[in-house]
Amino acid sequence: xxxxxxxxxxxxxxxxxxxxxxxxxxxxxxxxxxxxxxxxxxxxxxxxxxxxxxxxxxxxxxxxxxxxxxxxxxxxxxxxxxxxxxxxxxxxxxxxxxxxxxxxxxxxxxxxxxxxxxxxxxxxxxxxxxxxxxxxxxxxxxxxxxxxxxxxxxxxxxxxxxxxxxxxxxxxxxxxxxxxxxxxxxxxxxxxxxxxxxxxxxxxxxxxxxxxxxxxxxxxxxxxxxxxxxxxxxxxxxxxxxxxxxxxxxxxxxxxxxxxxxxxxxxxxxxxxxxxxxxxxxxxxxxxxxxxxxxxxxxxxxxxxxxxxxxxxxxxxxxxxxxxxxxxxxxxxxxxxxxxxxxxxxxxxxxxxxxxxxxxxxxxxxxxxxxxxxxxxxxxxxxxxxxxxxxxxxxxxxxxxxxxxxxxxxxxxxxxxxxxxxxxxxxxxxxxxxxxxxxxxxxxxxxxxxxxxxxxxxxxxxxxxxxxxxxxxxxxxxxxxxxxxxxxxxxxxxxxxxxxxxxxxxxxxxxxxxxxxxxxxxxxxxxxxxxxxxxxxxxxxxxxxxxxxxxxxxxxxxxxxxxxxxxxxxx
RNA sequence: CCCCUCGUAGCUUAAUGGAUAAAGCAGGACUCUUCUAAGGUCUUGAUGGGGGUUCGAUUCCCUCCGAGGGGACCA
Numbered sequence: 001x002x003x004x005x006x007x008x009x010x011x012x013x014x015x016x017x018x019x020x021x022x023x024x025x026x027x028x029x030x031x032x033x034x035x036x037x038x039x040x041x042x043x044x045x046x047x048x049x050x051x052x053x054x055x056x057x058x059x060x061x062x063x064x065x066x067x068x069x070x071x072x073x074x075x076x077x078x079x080x081x082x083x084x085x086x087x088x089x090x091x092x093x094x095x096x097x098x099x100x101x102x103x104x105x106x107x108x109x110x111x112x113x114x115x116x117x118x119x120x121x122x123x124x125x126x127x128x129x130x131x132x133x134x135x136x137x138x139x140x141x142x143x144x145x146x147x148x149x150x151x152x153x154x155x156x157x158x159x160x161x162x163x164x165x166x167x168x169x170x171x172x173x174x175x176x177x178x179x180x181x182x183x184x185x186x187x188x189x190x191x192x193x194x195x196x197x198x199x200x201x202x203x204x205x206x207x208x209x210x211x212x213x214x215x216x217x218x219x220x221x222x223x224x225x226x227x228x229x230x231x232x233x234x235x236x237x238x239x240x241x242x243x244x245x246x247x248x249x250x251x252x253x254x255x256x257x258x259x260x261x262x263x264x265x266x267x268x269x270x271x272x273x274x275x276x277x278x279x280x281x282x283x284x285x286x287x288x289x290x291x292x293x294x295x296x297x298x299x300x301x302x303x304x305x306x307x308x309x310x311x312x313x314x315x316x317x318x319x320x321x322x323x324x325x326x327x328x329x330x331x332x333x334x335x336x337x338x339x340x341x342x343x344x345x346x347x348x349x350x351x352x353x354x355x356x357x358x359x360x361x362x363x364x365x366x367x368x369x370x371x372x373x374x375x376x377x378x379x380x381x382x383x384x385x386x387x388x389x390x391x392x393x394x395x396x397x398x399x400x401x402x403x404x405x406x407x408x409x410x411x412x413x414x415x416x417x418x419x420x421x422x423x424x425x426x427x428x429x430x431x432x433x434x435x436x437x438x439x440x441x442x443x444x445x446x447x448x449x450x451x452x453x454x455x456x457x458x459x460x461x462x463x464x465x466x467x468x469x470x471x472x473x474x475x476x477x478x479x480x481x482x483x484x485x486x487x488x489x490x491x492x493x494x495x496x497x498x499x500x501x502x503x504x505x506x507x508x509x510x511x512x513x514x515x516x517x518x519x520x521x522x523x524x525x526x527x528x529x530x531x532x533x534x535x536x537x538x539x540x541x542x543x544x545x546x547x548x549x550x551x552x553x554x555x556x557x558x559x560x561x562x563x564x565x566x567x568x569x570x571x
Numbered sequence: 572c573c574c575c576u577c578g579u580a581g582c583u584u585a586a587u588g589g590a591u592a593a594a595g596c597a598g599g600a601c602u603c604u605u606c607u608a609a610g611g612u613c614u615u616g617a618u619g620g621g622g623g624u625u626c627g628a629u630u631c632c633c634u635c636c637g638a639g640g641g642g643a644c645c646a
Contacts, residue, residue: 126646128646165646168645168646169644169645169646170645170646173645217644262646285643285644286643286644287643287644289643289644291643298574299574300573300574300642300643301643302643303643303644305644306643306644307644308644310644312643312644312645312646313645313646314646338640339575339576339639339640339641340575340640340641340646341641341646342574342575342576342640342641343574343575343641343642344641344646346574346575365575365576367576367577367639367640368639368640370639374638374639375639376639376640401609405607405608405609406607421609432584432585432595433583433584433585434584434585436576436577437576437577437584438576438577438639438640439583439584440582440583442582442583444596445582445583445595445596448595448596449609450595450596450609450610451594451595451596451609452584452594452595452596453595453609455609456609456610458609459607459609459610460609460610462607462609463606463607463610466606466607467606468606469606470606471606503587507587511584511585512585515585515586515593515594518594518595519593519594522594525610525611526610526611526612528606529610529611529612530611532605532606533606534606535605535606570607571607571609
């Protein structure tokens with residue numbers, strides 16, 4: 001009785017919804033659904049619409065429920081029943097077939113060739129010469145790497161670009177500091193800390209002697225004008241820094257296609273600025289500086305040349321974007337850069353529009369990593385948390401835990417487990433957050449290997465691997481033997497993997513993928529906790545369950561792989 | 572003063588405008604003769620204030636309060 005009322009309401013609601021959505025689909029879908037037996041009506045409508053609109057049946061069912069609510073049917077109190085019914089339907093017939101499909105291509109499930117031939121440039125990491133990498137770099141590096149992986153899996157040709165901060169006034173400051181207080185031997189012995197020391201000292205001294213600021217600018221101007229001594233110092237600092245960066249990326253297991261810094265575009269800057277002047281796009285500003293007015297974009301003017309003639313970050317980014325578009329003809333250029341630079345990228349986008357570039361920059365911004373006082377961690381005040389300290393603390397802790405939990409393992413195996421777990425934990429801790437949120441840095445949370453964390457996912461993978469290894473060869477599978485709630489929930493979840501990846505790519509997010517994997521692991525843990533798999537006397541069901549587990553393991557592995565996190569067969 | 576981001580449980584975070592707002596940590600109670608306890612089970616607890624749009628608002632709009640970041644010679 002109540003079901004008939006629902007169907008009647010769904011029929012009315014569907015008509016209303018169609019009017020809203022797209023009249024083209026109306027006839028085919030109404031035809032399709034009117035042929036169905038009782039009960040399938042709402043489901044077919046939902047599925048039909050879902051397919052045409054590229055949305056999930058649940059969403060459509062909710063929309064239907066909304067339409068019904070609007071028409072205020074008297075006999076129905078909880079119209080959400082339509083959504084629930086679709087879910088129920090989804091969990092029976094449809095599901096087993098889906099598992100059979102996914103099982104066949106479990107190692108490539110989620111991959112796609114849709115974007116074949118398209119290029120995308122992902123710029124991330126951007127460490128600065130003569131500065132150590134700190135937790136701030138960790139976020140762009142790990143996020144950029146994950147997004148690059150995700151785009152690759154969708155078939156894009158990804159150009160992973162590390163745009164090194166190797167040009168700008170800060171090097172003038174560093175050179176000035178070195179000339180004033182630098183000790184050659186000290187820098188040779190331990191370059192980065194020595195250089196950072198100089199940089200920090202310079203900023204402290206500026207407070208007492210403001211004229212030093214000017215000295216730094218002068219040194220940069222000299223560098224840009226080709227001064228021999230400054231060039232030599234700059235090359236030295238850069239070489240030492242790059243060595244250090246390589247070591248860090250090795251630790252993280254991250255690779256780039258290009259490590260090209262701002263200085264690469266140095267030669268383009270003068271012609272660029274004079275061209276912009278000639279075309280009347282740029283104009284003189286206060287004190288002999290050169291600016292581009294962006295009034296029509298509702299933005300403050302962009303400074304592209306300082307009054308002393310030196311270039312700026314923005315000048316180099318204009319040249320760099322122009323170069324990227326011309327040389328690579330990419331579909332998109334992503335910049336994985338923190339929130340604080342929003343204005344910079346808005347200005348760059350506006351200038352790209354004025355200059356009629358084929359594309360603008362796509363600023364994939366992310367929140368800051370804040371100190372425990374919720375303030376920005378600044379290198380120049382010496383408050384940064386160094387990347388290396390973080391990694392070594394994580395590994396140290398992981399080693400202790402491994403020694404405790406796996407006394408049987410060899411030293412080599414222990415080291416490998418500790419490293420994999422520790423790095424996974426750090427990466428996951430950052431990637432599981434929505435990129436827009438600021439992260440309040442917390443050692444305790446970073447180094448917690450329980451709960452919603454990479455070690456939990458790695459642990460689940462290892463458990464599944466262990467079951468599969470013990471089970472041996474899988475014989476005849478009958479997927480119809482699966483029907484328990486837990487089994488169906490897992491399969492339902494597995495189905496969503498490609499959509500999750502697509503969402504990640506579309507919105508440049510990783511937290512949705514992290515959450516997806518956590519939920520999958522959680523469902524699976526609950527499943528094998530209660531269900532004995534290997535000892536099942538029903539041979540077909542045993543095999544079907546092994547297939548289910550094997551599929552889950554594959555997806556955990558590929559999903560974590562996209563996040564840049566490795567798994568181990570034993571942990 | 573202007574712009575941007577944000578405000579959800581004690582803490583840290585989820586939620587294309589949809590179903591009973593979801594987790595982890597912390598707190599309380601259980602659980603290792605059975606495929607790895609980095610696990611599983613139960614439990615306490617939340618949308619800054621006020622309006623508006625909507626069948627329906629954590630989400631969109633307005634306003635107030637609060638936090639962080641940015642605003643021409645840093646990157």
